[in-house]
Amino acid sequence: MYEHSSTHPAETTTPTDQTPARTTRRRAPFRRTVWRRVLPTVAAAGIGVTGFAGLAHGSDVGSATTGGQSTTATGLSHDGSARAGSVRPAAADFPTWGTRWVVHATADTGSPAVGMINKTAPGQDRITADYQVDTGRKVCEGSSCSTFMAHLTGPVSGFLSVVAVDVPQDRLPGVPVQGGGGQPQPQPGGSREEMLNRAATWLTANNGAQVPYSQAKVWKDSYRQDCSGYVSMALGLPTPGTNTVGLATDRGLTRPVSLGELKPGDLLIDASGDNNTRHVVIFEKWNNDAHTSYTAYEQRGDHGTDHRTLTYGLPGGDAEFKPYRPVKFGD
CATH class of the missing domain: 3.90.1720.10 (endopeptidase domain like (from Nostoc punctiforme))
Structure with a gap:
């Protein structure tokens, strides 16, 4: 790699690295694999999951990978704890998957972090949500995507992308939707x-x-x-x-x-x-x-x-x- 100086990084014009997306494995005795619908990847900054790579200096041409991982290869595996068609009441409890998911101050993944779930182990925490917001902006991990942010009442108060929740759909079943209405929200970075x-x-x-x-x-x-x-x-x-x-x-x-x-x-x-x-x-x-x-x-x-x-x-x-x-x- 060439640099302008010892602290001045180079840009590139042709990203070349593409590797397959990760498939999350569940350890239920009778595993049921559920595929979320594949949506374009527009994940927001600050949502952390083990296995993600990092952001970088600007180059002239983009790549189809996220963190060095393709978003088109595989779906997520889910156990029987979250089945399609299940209905939960408001303020319901849900399982999660993956590690180091950031909980945000507002229903915007660009907003400041107020906490984290699954800090040291996949699915370590379960979340309780009383409503969810349709942001109109997709957050994806692998082939799992969601436009919804869940308002948590525990274990941390704040907003979490529903892509972090171990359900086969892109929204929390049975939990009321407030605001957004599927319309795009103002892009972060406006101030x-x-x-x-x-x-x-x-x-x-x-x-x-x-x-x-x-x-x-x-x-x-x-x-x-x-x-x-x-x-x-x-x-x-x-x-x-x-x-x-x-x-x-x-x-x-x-x-x-x-x-x-x-x-x-x-x-x-x-x-x-x-x-x-x-x-x-x-x-x-x-x-x-x-x-x-x-x-x-x-x-x-x-x-x-x-x-x-x-x-x-x-x-x-x-x-x-x-x-x-x-x-x-x-x-």
């Missing part, structure tokens, strides 16, 4: 705070660790695992994300600003050269009144997602980096 919250999710999305850098793979939410894929995810742009040149030149996405105008969520972009030199980072804050360094989020080679002090674009730093403001912020 500076939302963008930075989404950027931060990659620091721990890989089972508590940062999403690894890759020039060839996409993460479970279908964004490329490189710098511009990471920024595209944080901004809520369509998957698999635009490339670094697009982030700098598309005036429907960004506009140039001066260094003195930088605000949280703005970008510093080096769009020159080729995919071995281009890079983009997300500005969070100045570290001092003299503006000699700043804290930023980035997806970099040999490390993955990072949150650290940088000087790209500043006097004495890499002068090829220029400041840009996402136009969706409206200022």
